[in-house]
Structures are given as C-alpha cells and as structure tokens.
Amino acid sequence: MKVCVIGLGYIGLPTAALLANRGYDVHGVDIQKHVVDTINKGKIHIVEPDLDTFVQAAVKSGKLKADIKPAEADVFIIAVPTPFHKSGYDIPTPNIDYVISATKSIAPYVKEGNLVILESTSPVGTTQKVEGVLKESGIDTQKIYIAHCPERVLPGKIMTELVENDRIVGGLTKEATEKVSEFYKTFVNGEILKTDAKTAELCKLTENSFRDVNIAFANELSIICDKYGIDVWELRELANHHPRVNILYPGVGVGGHCIAVDPWFIVSDNKEEAKLIKSAREVNNYKTEWVIEKIKNEALKFEIENKRKPKIACMGLAFKPDIDDLRESPALYITKRLINEGMDVLAVEPNVEKFEEFKLYNYKEAIDKSDIIVFLVGHKEFKTLKINDKKRVLDFCGVKS
Numbered sequence: 001m002k003v004c005v006i007g008l009g010y011i012g013l014p015t016a017a018l019l020a021n022r023g024y025d026v027h028g029v030d031i032q033k034h035v036v037d038t039i040n041k042g043k044i045h046i047v048e049p050d051l052d053t054f055v056q057a058a059v060k061s062g063k064l065k066a067d068i069k070p071a072e073a074d075v076f077i078i079a080v081p082t083p084f085h086k087s088g089y090d091i092p093t094p095n096i097d098y099v100i101s102a103t104k105s106i107a108p109y110v111k112e113g114n115l116v117i118l119e120s121t122s123p124v125g126t127t128q129k130v131e132g133v134l135k136e137s138g139i140d141t142q143k144i145y146i147a148h149c150p151e152r153v154l155p156g157k158i159m160t161e162l163v164e165n166d167r168i169v170g171g172l173t174k175e176a177t178e179k180v181s182e183f184y185k186t187f188v189n190g191e192i193l194k195t196d197a198k199t200a201e202l203c204k205l206t207e208n209s210f211r212d213v214n215i216a217f218a219n220e221l222s223i224i225c226d227k228y229g230i231d232v233w234e235l236r237e238l239a240n241h242h243p244r245v246n247i248l249y250p251g252v253g254v255g256g257h258c259i260a261v262d263p264w265f266i267v268s269d270n271k272e273e274a275k276l277i278k279s280a281r282e283v284n285n286y287k288t289e290w291v292i293e294k295i296k297n298e299a300l301k302f303e304i305e306n307k308r309k310p311k312i313a314c315m316g317l318a319f320k321p322d323i324d325d326l327r328e329s330p331a332l333y334i335t336k337r338l339i340n341e342g343m344d345v346l347a348v349e350p351n352v353e354k355f356e357e358f359k360l361y362n363y364k365e366a367i368d369k370s371d372i373i374v375f376l377v378g379h380k381e382f383k384t385l386k387i388n389d390k391k392r393v394l395d396f397c398g399v400k401s
C-alpha cells in the first residue's frame, strides 16, 4: 500500500518514517524545499529522540521519499499546522488555511477507494470542509473514506507514543470509520476508539481545554495565595491530601502550540457558551502579566534600596521543564518584555545552545552575577542549585519548594 503524508513536521515526519519502517511505500510532502532535501538525505530538520534512526532507515530502504508535490496513493494523511489568527483584542480564530490548501493539493491524485485522513488538530466541522474541497474538485466523495484522527503524542516521546497511544478515529461515514480504523490497526498497539468526525474533532480540543482549565485554577490560586502571604506550594500539597482533590502546578502562564491554542478553537465558535474555557485562557494569560509586574516591583524595591538597577537572572525560557521548545512560551515572553523595558537581564535556558535574539548565560554564571533570581521554568538543573541568602529569589514554578 502507498501512503502520502502531507506536512513533514513534528507529526507528519515521525508518522511517515514509522509507516515506511512498517513496509508501506511512503510519499512524504512538504512545501518547504529544505525540509524535502534534508529528509531525502536521510537526515532530519527537527529535534526528536530516535526519529533520525527511523528516517535514515526508511530513506535508505527506498520506502520513504520526500517531495514538494503529492502523488497517487491509497491513503492520504494530512498533518499540516492549524494555528490561530491573532486579531488584536478579539477572540483568536482558528486558521485552517493550511488544511484547505493541503486538501486542494491532493485533490488531483485522490481516486475511488482512497482513505483521506485529517490528523491536524481541527475546529469542529473541518473534516466536513475537507470533503467540501474534494467535492468542488469533482471527486465523488461517496466513493472515498474521509476521517479525522487527532494526534495526542508528547514531543520527546513521539516514536513510542505513535504506536502505544490509544487513537480516536472519527469518519464522516460509518464505513470511513471502519476502513480508517483498519489502517491504524496495522501499526498502533493502543486501542482504536471509533466515533464520528465531529466528536473526534471536539474530543482533541476538549482534552487540551481540560488541561488549560485545570492549570488556570492553579494559577488563580497562586495569585490569591500571594495576596494572603500564603505559600501556594504548601497549600497545594495539603489540599491534594484530600482523596478527591488533585490541583495541578501553577506556573508563569501556559505555553506551547497545543494547550495555549486549541481552547480558542472552541471559544471562537461558542462565544456565549464557552464561558469557563474562555476565562481559563484569560486567567492563564493574565498570570504571565502578573509575573512581569511582580518582577518589576522587586526590581524597583532593589533600586530604591541600593541606588542602582539590579541584574536579573531569568531562569528558563522553554514552555515547560526539560525541553528546548520555545513556541508560545510565556517564560520567553516575560524575558523579552523585561529586556525590551530596559532591565538588565541574564537569560538562562540550559536546553538551548544558541539563541539569535539575545545572549544566553550559563546558569551558574547567571546566579553568581545577578541580584534577583527569577525561576520561570522548573528545569531539573535548577532544583539542586545552592543560592546565597543575600540574593533575592522569585520562584514562580515551585522549583525551590
């Protein structure tokens, strides 16, 4: 069987490489020529453990070829980005332009009996729109099988989770759900959960909104605790001894390209109904602003007492601990804001070697040279650091608790 994978990023490339190693003939497509060229050399353009081995083996065996154009296949998998339009103070709205243009690009190659699978995280109704685009291109969509199969892998563990995670398959018809489920069964060890396309779309958005709402609760609590002079980490620990309470960790906001993005796909379509989900997004965004104000106040106090501006160590830039991913990262946003407002900042990110926008410091050097140490991300390196009592410490991620 031949599979055409559209979009060779964090999701598409691991999927293409896995399928090729399982014996499928894979035609990978990406609009970026350097991505195509890198893969055809058996190399990778993204950081993900074990992916290089899979890609190298797949390309060497001739089972994986990358191209800037699609080709005829039995199965088409769409794994292109689904960001949102940032539109000032309005509610961000989903941008499904990449999905639509990927669908248009495969239309000339789709024929009777093919499977067309949308893996991109999508607002409710997108799979139906994929069908609409194919219909407009003259394809009899009664004779093909279209389904949404959302991806839930965790970066850093993608090669394992692609096989082991349970998968949801939501077809536009029952036959599509069945056919696409049979395809996933050939390489997934997890359970295949069958539903319809709309439920599958909302399920993925629900999972990430659930996380966002729960993190918002922890973040709101941290602000309330600060007002009372209560240690939120101790409070959380105590409350979680209740057998039915499980409060998550507060932090400096919510980042990454999933949890900070996907809830808006529900809110933008349900302005009246999605009150809690919207509030959670606002609470998590507000937490980032609150952290900036806290740091600025501490800097001002230092300046008044010492008649000079403090040096501030910003510890961690990634969107969560122990990764190098800076996408939608509130820690990076905070650090940039402080630098742009003229603060003397020593930025630290042990998981990133080089950063183009400003200098990165070794964490020990930053701690030695700074007056105020701000922990933004709970990286493992920071947990055991010894800090001189004379330094002022602001710990927003509980790494020192």
Ligand SMILES: NC(=O)c1ccc[n+]([C@@H]2O[C@H](COP(=O)([O-])OP(=O)(O)OC[C@H]3O[C@@H](n4cnc5c(N)ncnc54)[C@H](O)[C@@H]3O)[C@@H](O)[C@H]2O)c1
Binding pocket: 006, 007, 008, 009, 010, 011, 012, 029, 030, 031, 032, 035, 079, 080, 081, 082, 098, 101, 102, 105, 119, 120, 121, 122, 151, 152, 153, 154, 155, 257, 258
């Ligand atoms: N990365 C994750 O951990 C993760 C997890 C779950 C779900 N998702 C979802 O999967 C989807 C893909 O995410 P990603 O992280 O792989 O994105 P990515 O940005 O890493 O990769 C997408 C690739 O698609 C290519 N592309 C864009 N338009 C194209 C087109 N018309 N034809 C061919 N290629 C095209 C881009 O050049 C890029 O290389 C998104 O909807 C995302 O929300 C991602």
